[in-house]
Amino acid sequence: MDYNGPGWAIPTAAKDKEAAKRWIDFWMQDENLQIFVTADTGLSTLKGGTSGLPAVAEAYEAARNAGHVVTFPVGRSFPAQLGADMPNDITSFMLNPDQDYTQILERWDQTAAKERQ
Structure with missing residues (x-):
């Protein structure tokens, strides 16, 4: 299952839109995001970004990189x-x-x- 990390959008009611833009810009840098995805055993949402997945998930990662949707658990959809x-x-x-x-x-x-x- 994909988990799309920390806040990639700016709420319309944001009080400080410039701070929100800086937040997104920070996470758009692979050197910052890789720390998060490695610790969280997750995938980067950045094209060519660092992966935090273990070797056992190579088939999953290859399928996602090829643009395929992977259901959970494998072969089933979740409720x-x-x-x-x-x-x-x-x-x-x-x-x-x-x-x-x-x-x-x-x-x-x-x-x-x-x-x-």
């Missing part, structure tokens, strides 16, 4: 409810990394299991 829950749960965890992430993962598994029944 629409997870499409809404996952970004919220990831944001919640990033704001409070002390919480037990296994509860989040178990909830996702339960949602996916309901869909497969």
